[in-house]
Amino acid sequence: MERIVFTAKHEELLLQIPLFKDLSPKVQHSLLERLDCAVYNIKKNDIIARQDSPCRELMVLLEGKLKVDIIDALCNEVLIEHIIAPRAFATPHLFKADTTLPATFKATEDGVLLKATKDSVFKLISEFPDLLKSFLCVAGNCNKCTVLRLRALSYKNIRSRFVAYLFEQKLVDNNIVHIDHNQAQLADYICVTRPALTKEISKMAKEGLILMKGKTVELLNIPELRKAIL
Known part of the structure; x- marks a missing residue:
């Protein structure tokens, strides 16, 4: 991954993700001012995050697509979902006691990735209740999608x-x-x-x-x- 400049276009894309899009202009402004983040170009087939590695940062796909796979107990590769930008991913695991990622995230085309430090995200969530509410909703939806996906795969035919x-x-x-x-x-x-x-x-x-x-x-x-x- 190659680090690039965080531009006004990236700011606009960041505020379109479900985690941030419904926040007030005041909160969005504080977010852009205080979020400690870096932006990277990613290439097709880049592994963005691996299964069983720790989730240390908030990750947001600003441009491109990701494929999310898990390796099950029988060593089978199982597709969980495709992530289409702009969207945060692996969000539920950022503040869990066990931050281990359950899946591998791989780029299926060139794109742009933003990473924000855990500490800066935590400070903003602690200060703005609306951001906390949004974070909990997004995390809950992510968990629900994974559960539903695995439930469908439990059927044999x-x-x-x-x-x-x-x-x-x-x-x-x-x-x-x-x-x-x-x-x-x-x-x-x-x-x-x-x-x-x-x-x-x-x-x-x-x-x-x-x-x-x-x-x-x-x-x-x-x-x-x-x-x-x-």
Whole structure:
């Protein structure tokens, strides 16, 4: 990684991340003035942080994309998610008693990374309750995403994993699900091959269980779909 100058463009991107975007202008100004940080150019395939290493800094991807993987007990590489800038990552682990990172973060394209010292982040959080609230919300959402991802992978067949994924995305009292991935990304996400996933989706459509157009899926028979994950 090559350190670069922290520019006005980087400041603008930093204030767009969920952790900071809803803060008042006063808090955002203090953040930019007092956050002890450094900015780096990162290259495709750079390892940004490794599984089992300590989380010592707040890390924010300002530009680019990261792939997040874990190595499970059987030494299998399991995709957890893709991180798209601008976004902070590994946030829940910064202030835990055990700061060990559970995953490896790898750049899938060139980008820009910001690192802020733990002490400067802690001082700002201690002073501004709104920032503390935002930090706790982001940390909670990160943990929830990881739990849901691993829950989907606990199922053994393609249909069960796909249905579990759909129900994770489903809103209450709404049979229309808007998913975050295209079929290639989704196959990678639930650790199956794309042809096998495409075949299963086609089969489910013929059975009258779902209707899928692009990234929109209509759940036509929820009771039958639930049987796949019972």
